[in-house]
Amino acid sequence: MTSPAATGDREKVVSKLPGWLRQNLKVRAAQHGIEIQTAVEQGISAWIDLASAREPIDTAGADSFATFLPEGQWETFRAVASDRRVSLIQGLAQSVQLWLDTTPAPDIERPTITxxxxxxxxxxxxxxxxxxxxxxxxxxxxxxxxxxxxxxxxxxxxxxxxxxxxxxxxxxxxxxxxxxxxxxxxxxxxxxxxxxxxxxxxxxxxxxxxxxxxxxxxxxxxxxxxxxxxxxxxxxxxxxxxxxxxxxxxxxxxxxxxxxxxxxxxxxxxxxxxxxxxxxxxxxxxxxxxxxxxxxxxxxxxxxxxxxxxxxxxxxxxxxxxxxxxxxxxxxxxxxxxxxxxxxxxxxxxxxxxxxxxxxxxxxxxxxxxxxxxxxxxxxxxxxxxxxxxxxxxxxxxxxxxxxxxxxxxxxxxxxxxxxx
Incomplete structure (x- = not known):
């Protein structure tokens, strides 16, 4: 669902994610120094551009997850999810996992001299x-x-x-x-x-x-x-x-x-x-x-x-x-x-x-x-x-x-x- 609450040109979106996937998202976003909403936006955009849906994600135990997305992106996402016959929760989980798969953790910054x-x-x-x-x-x-x-x-x-x-x-x-x-x-x-x-x-x-x-x-x-x-x-x-x-x-x-x-x-x-x-x-x-x-x-x-x-x-x-x-x-x-x-x-x-x-x-x-x-x-x-x-x-x-x-x-x-x- 989409909430009328908004920040800037973004709108609040409330859905569900498994706890383990949300934690992985939180850690990876912090590793790259970006906001979670930016990571989710990128993941959804990449998922929409796929030719077909990815392998299903285990969403058992998914609970409430809220973020802010650019206006209109969630509606586009809903339409694509419907065409692919996947639930919004499954589509969101696939989007997040896609972002994680294509945005690996950065290498540890090691000093050249100890x-x-x-x-x-x-x-x-x-x-x-x-x-x-x-x-x-x-x-x-x-x-x-x-x-x-x-x-x-x-x-x-x-x-x-x-x-x-x-x-x-x-x-x-x-x-x-x-x-x-x-x-x-x-x-x-x-x-x-x-x-x-x-x-x-x-x-x-x-x-x-x-x-x-x-x-x-x-x-x-x-x-x-x-x-x-x-x-x-x-x-x-x-x-x-x-x-x-x-x-x-x-x-x-x-x-x-x-x-x-x-x-x-x-x-x-x-x-x-x-x-x-x-x-x-x-x-x-x-x-x-x-x-x-x-x-x-x-x-x-x-x-x-x-x-x-x-x-x-x-x-x-x-x-x-x-x-x-x-x-x-x-x-x-x-x-x-x-x-x-x-x-x-x-x-x-x-x-x-x-x-x-x-x-x-x-x-x-x-x-x-x-x-x-x-x-x-x-x-x-x-x-x-x-x-x-x-x-x-x-x-x-x-x-x-x-x-x-x-x-x-x-x-x-x-x-x-x-x-x-």
Whole structure:
């Protein structure tokens, strides 16, 4: 049937579609960045132009489906369906399936040079590990599934609102800022570079034994095997083999001492990880709270390489909305600037993530957030609230985005992933 309701030169059409077909349509339209009504219009137009009807579609369980079509298209469609002796529901299902068949899912956009993201801050407790994990999970999510995402254009407004917001819900609760988008579907390696092994433990992994092989051994030039053999897959049910973890070992406490005897020690992490890069689109390094040689090596690994676009790799700085984070930030940026100057590095700042934000803390939190926003370069690229789901996921030793995929923190992690892409 056709409703008198209209938008522009379109008229509202109400029919029925099977749930599975409607979901496939919704995902494919989102993958191509077009509206569902446009996809249906194209499918109906192509179906009308066919010489005859296609193979029947199973429409059992079809329920109400509404869209807007150009004026007159539905009447033409009804006439063609009548000539072909198929029901309107069957004809619509065939039209949608025809569009799906002729509009395949786009290829995953993979970087030509493996992206290297160094998550850092020499202050402990700011949540570097949570951001490392959440960012990696968001980048590895299924490209054939829709996930709730805070749209990038809303970030500035959210930051502005947060700086003056003190309610318990916070700006994250605004449903107008959320849309459903396909996952990036990238191959991601998370590197636990912290001897405390927080990332390894949070994702349910096991720290590497002290008497075995480790990333530290490879950086120190004393490998005991292939580094690939140490890598484990994370939650294949959710990430389908796209998300991997290189676990940490407590021997990393000795890394600075061992690096002091290594030639070109600033390149030690790069020498260790370069053989792995062909397997991944993105490598994310969870750095220790340190300004020692290990941080030098991490920063060097994140430098921009020949032929790489600015902003693809670099340092992602995690802070909190309080004064001690600002002090630590100054120390870290001084170290990075020294490396830039001493080694002539093109090391990009990917941005600042304000983590564990809670506007209920009042002026200390809101004024500190405003201070981060005022920096401009690097700019704030993420705001993650202090909510219970992340803590629960850590307790359960599960990835946040599989434990609580629709939580506000998960939505914020996806927004961060897109903001720095």
């Amino acid at each position: 992206r290297r993201i160094v998550v850092c801050n020499q202050k402990g407790g700011v949540g570097k590990t949570a951001i490392t994990a959440g960012l990696g999970e968001a980048l590895a999510e299924d490209s054939n599934t829709l996930h709730p995402v805070r749209v990038a254009k809303a970030l500035t407004a959210a930051l502005r609102a947060s700086a003056t917001h003190t309610s318990e819900e916070g700006p994250d609760q605004n449903p107008l800022e959320i849309e459903s988008l396909p996952g990036p579907g990238l191959r991601v390696l998370l590197v636990d570079f912290d001897p405390q092994c927080h990332l390894t433990n949070q994702l349910g992994g096991t720290p590497l034994p002290m008497d075995g092989d480790s990333l530290t051994n490879h950086m120190a030039g004393d490998p005991k095997g292939d580094l690939r053999d140490l890598i484990v897959s994370v939650d294949d049910d959710t990430f389908d083999g796209r998300l991997h973890l290189l676990p940490a070992c407590h021997d990393a406490f000795l890394l600075d001492v061992r690096l002091s005897a290594v030639r070109a020690r600033e390149a030690a992490l790069e020498r260790a990880l370069t053989p792995l890069e062909s397997d991944y689109d993105v490598i994310i390094v969870d750095c220790p709270p340190s300004l020692g040689l290990s941080m030098d090596a991490a920063a060097y690994y994140g430098r921009r390489r020949d032929g790489e676009r600015p902003g693809q790799s670099g340092a992602l700085i995690v802070v909190q909305a309080e004064d001690s984070s600002a002090d630590a930030y100054d120390l870290l940026t001084h170290q990075i600037e020294d490396l830039r100057n001493d080694l002539a590095l093109d090391l990009d700042y990917l941005g600042i993530v304000v983590n564990l934000y809670d506007g209920r803390r009042g002026y200390i939190a809101t004024s500190s957030l405003q201070g981060w926003v005022d920096i401009k370069d690097p700019r704030v690229v993420g705001l993650v609230s202090d909510l219970k789901e992340q803590k629960e996921a850590v307790r359960m030793k599960q990835p946040l985005l599989s434990y609580a995929p629709t939580s506000q923190q998960a939505i914020s992690m996806r927004a961060l992933a897109r903001e720095i892409s």
